[in-house]
Amino acid sequence: MSETFDAIVIGGGVIGASTLFQLTALGCRKALLIERGEIAGGMTAHSSGIVRTHYSVPANVTIARASLGMFERFRDLCDGDPDADPGLVLSGYLIVAPPGPSSDAVRASIAMQRGLGVEAGLLDRKSALERHPWLALDDIDAIGFEAEAGVADPYLVTTSFLRNARRRGATVRTSTPVTGLLRQGSRITGVMTDKGPIEAGVVLSAVNVWSRIVASWAGINIPLTITAHHVFTLAADKPYGQELPVMKDLASPAKLYTRPMGGHLLVGGGHEGTLTDDPEMADLEPDHDAMIDEAAQAAARMPAFAEGRLARSWSGLYDTTPDWNPVLGPIPGMEGLHVAFGFSGHGFKMSPMIGRMLAQSMLGQPTDLPIRPYRITRYEEGEPLVGAYGTGAVS
Structure with a gap:
């Protein structure tokens, strides 16, 4: 039965x-x-x-x-469970774009977010560097910032x-x-x-x-494909602090995203990844050449990582729709x-x-x-x- x-x-x-x-x-x-x-x-x-x-x-x-509001009141959401800690750190989210269509997209998206009540806006370079002094921004036209963003566990x-x-x-x-x-x-x-x-x-x-x-x-x-994506962390001569914002770099060829992790810089690509037919990841090997190239892109945005050391790397899969x-x-x-x-x-x-x-x-x-x-x-x-x-x- x-x-x-x-x-x-x-x-x-x-x-x-x-x-x-x-x-x-x-x-x-x-x-x-x-x-x-x-x-x-x-x-x-x-x-x-x-x-x-x-x-x-x-x-x-x-x-x-x-969802962010639910993360922020997570313990109450979980009936006051004292162990319900999402590991939320609201360090903010920066998105930077070069002149052209991606800059226009950032500006339009920020305007749309604000219309929906999100605390977001555009920063000038001086204000952006006050929030994230590790950055080189000479090639950047638009800088969006969202205060209520960050990381969780x-x-x-x-x-x-x-x-x-x-x-x-x-x-x-x-x-x-x-x-x-x-x-x-x-x-x-x-x-x-x-x-x-x-x-x-x-x-x-x-x-x-x-x-x-x-x-x-x-x-x-x-309508589903499986795409493989690699992530790695870099160590610099000084700790990359948890107070630094998450960042999206639309000027980098790989459309990199970065975040602090354990004093290191986590780097991932925002590109379309590599198609695979194996959901078990049996055929998924790190693409070392791609990681070296993306580490160089990260260092171009954050020169302190020009001599950065690879701390660790891993790969994962996206279930991707059209x-x-x-x-x-x-x-x-x-x-x-x-x-x-x-x-x-x-x-x-x-x-x-x-x-x-x-x-x-x-x-x-x-x-x-x-x-x-x-x-x-x-x-x-x-x-x-x-x-x-x-x-x-x-x-």
């Missing part, structure tokens, strides 16, 4: 954890999260942990802004969500691979695991780069199945509110913010979420 739950979430990363937590907040206590490995052991473990609301797509700004956020979901009655199972979907006609009625079937009124697939596998069990194709924005919500014609995929590097910073929107959608409730812009049919309907920056990780 199979077990029965009201809702099942597949995937123990930050999106799945946030959704389970919000399901319980909405009264769905008989909810189950299933993770094939360990909690936060997939792409959440590779997140750079950046929190920002700077986007050129208005729908993204509203979700990111709401994906592992602490994920585990806090799950701990408090459990306290409300939810069940979390690790080391339990899902091997298929239970189906009656066009309705999904649960999941098959390596330990047997589990029935549910609604199922959410939140498995990041493994989403195509789950979709194939439902007999559907989804417009570099997520697909959220129900699958038309497949009742009982909801999806969350294609975060394209945005997942962590948007996870608190996206979890709530997904939980509301799964329970048939109106969502706090519009979920329709993220529907899976937007591509065939000619309504992709492409903003001033075009496709890519800035969005």
